[in-house]
Amino acid sequence: MTNMERTTCLVVGGGPAGMVLGLLMARAGIEVTVLEKHKDFLRDFRGDTVHTSTQNLIDELGLGPRFAQVPHRRIETMRMQFDEGAITVADMRRLPGAHPYIALVPQWDFLDVLADAAAEEPTFTLRRNAEVIDVVRDGDRVVGVRYRDRVAGTEHEIRATLTVACDGRGSAVRAAAGLAPRSFGVPMDVWWFRLSRRDGDPVGGVGRISTGQMCVMIDRGDYWQCAYLIRKGSDGELRAAGIEELRRRFAALLPWMADRMAELESFDQVSLLDVQLNRLRRWDLDGLLLIGDAAHAMSPVGGVGINLAVADAVAAARILAPALRSGGIVPRSLLHRVQRRRLLPTAIIQGVQRAAHKGLFGQIMRDEPTQLPHTATAAGMADAVIPDAPLESLPLPLRLLQRFPVLQGLPARLVSIGPLPEHAPEWARRPATPART
């Protein structure tokens, strides 16, 4: 163990929750240190969606021009393709404001925008390669953490007035603090791999559902980030069936991708993402707050976890910064106000995800995949020309969405704005700063 450091607000984890919290605390003039275990933000698995409410927040923080400079794609409508044809489930163009769309941005670029802005504040420190391994207590109170410098191999202790765990679904802080979330059933895991993207491919996102299988693809410019859903816990058994079986299934789902399936040479290119849906009963201890996935892991359904994590961070900064600025210990009752503020939107979204897990996703994962004919579509097809599914083949809610398109604004609002969007406190706002060249 080497030297001991001190800060006012210690943020563990530099994901969406941690970086937004770090930036806002620094703009409040509070000494804040973010510990991030990786050396950069460049990891393959990061959700890529930046929703309307997060884009509005970025504008309020004066970062709109910088964010606009990051190459991104827009999702204006969400279409799902079934065997019978395609349906539109959400139409973001019906949303109010400057950003009636979801921006698809590699998350490392989004985090870099936040990190650059935070680095302009004199009270902000981001320490990379710093992996938290334990909490430090004084009696029952959490007073900091122990972390390992992954480059030097040394261990350090850092003490803080407040520690905020933003270290995601596998939160080391949560485990060290002895907290365990309540888990809700999840029927699926996700295989995650890349395939090249070619001229004439659809733009934005692609979703495809068939009996017993489903995939989603995110447009990252010159390649597709592909997610193929598998039954929870079936990774080993499916890998044993060989990569050829995955290639065959994927090409049958999306025949216009068949010409590039040979790019998947082995399962080394396929990562398993363990899907979880859970929530802590209490998000705080004396001296410690947990937010984002560390407090409530989100399923990928609807792609809303980043939005919620960011909203938690904004609420936490607004509620806690005044107390931290005035010095002294932050009472637990004040920490608990963050959970009181964010519990309802979290529970609503998790409720929708649980219903989707039980219904549509549960059904897909229960069924055995059927052999699909290779006739549905041609290479180079844009999603606009995928024929609409006949209305009579759809369940009532989907039929209503197709018959009255104005209703497509409701799922768009739930996904892209969400219940109780958070806005930047006055003290965190800045005039728009021009993009740096």
Ligand SMILES: Cc1cc2nc3c(=O)[nH]c(=O)nc-3n(C[C@H](O)[C@H](O)[C@H](O)COP(=O)(O)OP(=O)(O)OC[C@H]3O[C@@H](n4cnc5c(N)ncnc54)[C@H](O)[C@@H]3O)c2cc1C
């Ligand atoms: C398969 C899948 C796909 C998803 N796709 C989307 C999507 O498209 N859009 C969307 O909005 N949501 C998506 N989600 C959900 C989303 O990823 C999370 O809800 C969101 O990332 C939570 O943000 P966070 O900041 O709380 O945690 P994270 O994003 O998990 O960030 C945690 C950070 O803490 C760091 N860290 C971890 N442990 C330590 C440690 N011990 N010490 C220091 N640092 C540590 C990590 O390196 C990471 O940077 C998806 C989830 C899954 C499972």
